Amino acid sequence: MPEPMPDVDALDHRILGLLREDGRRTFSEMAAEIGLSVAAVKRRVDRLRETGVITGFTVQIDHAKLGWGIEAFTELRYQGTTPVDRIMRTATEIPEVQAVFTIAGDPDALIRIRARDLGHLQKIIDRLRRAGDVTGTKTLMVLASWTR
Amino acid sequence: MPEPMPDVDALDHRILGLLREDGRRTFSEMAAEIGLSVAAVKRRVDRLRETGVITGFTVQIDHAKLGWGIEAFTELRYQGTTPVDRIMRTATEIPEVQAVFTIAGDPDALIRIRARDLGHLQKIIDRLRRAGDVTGTKTLMVLASWTR
DNA sequence: ATTGAAACTCGTGATCT
């Protein structure tokens, strides 16, 4: 079942672009920017939330400044019998796991990890390796990153 | 030179937690939640921005609903002589590249890609392979994902 | 769907403890 695809016009895309740059932009600011009334902008944002295009708003944090300077991706290989939802759950229980991506092919999953230091990272990887039906891991340490 | 680490106390962490859940939460709402005055919450958020802990606010989007249903990670290998900033730039020029992570060891970089369909993904990967000093790629197709 | 106006809520800066 493919996802329903709501109509999103050029104005909606401009609003989304503005909110990507600054998710706390005011409706008035956006209204002035794109030449619509405040109420119209609000209605569009409300509709984008209702249709699920906008799933939420969040704050962007420099984790290094909070003492979480280590970032890594770990590829996980599982036993052939392991169901996908089990793979998803493995990492959910480890708070340092930021995201889990199940993968078509090899490896079976890619997870994004944040740690305070290398010792901490090691402990997390050990815990993953001990967990259930993981047959192998390969960890990619992030040196630097850039996000659009 | 390690990053300067500003003092962030338990109250700041609670504020960050609230803003992670909903980046558009009002100061009054947060103030009521954690038992502080509105102005106090505002000053803390302002300070978190000034010290660089908060780098911004953004909207979270369901890209599949916008017709960008394909997500993939591609590992890139470069010639040994390629400088890191060149690696960073490779992908910057391709709009479908969402993020670039330079990696310690093998591969040299991991990039996150979004595409409309498999044909589109193929074109992006072809373009990466043709670009400059890339010696090899391995693409991991995302089946499903979960983010904390 | 968009607008404009009214009523309400919020953000912001000054001032004081």
Added chain:
DNA sequence: AGATCACGAGTTTCAAT
């Protein structure tokens, strides 16, 4: 640091188009 006050700015709803 945090609280309180005051005012300008932003939000939300609704009738009208």
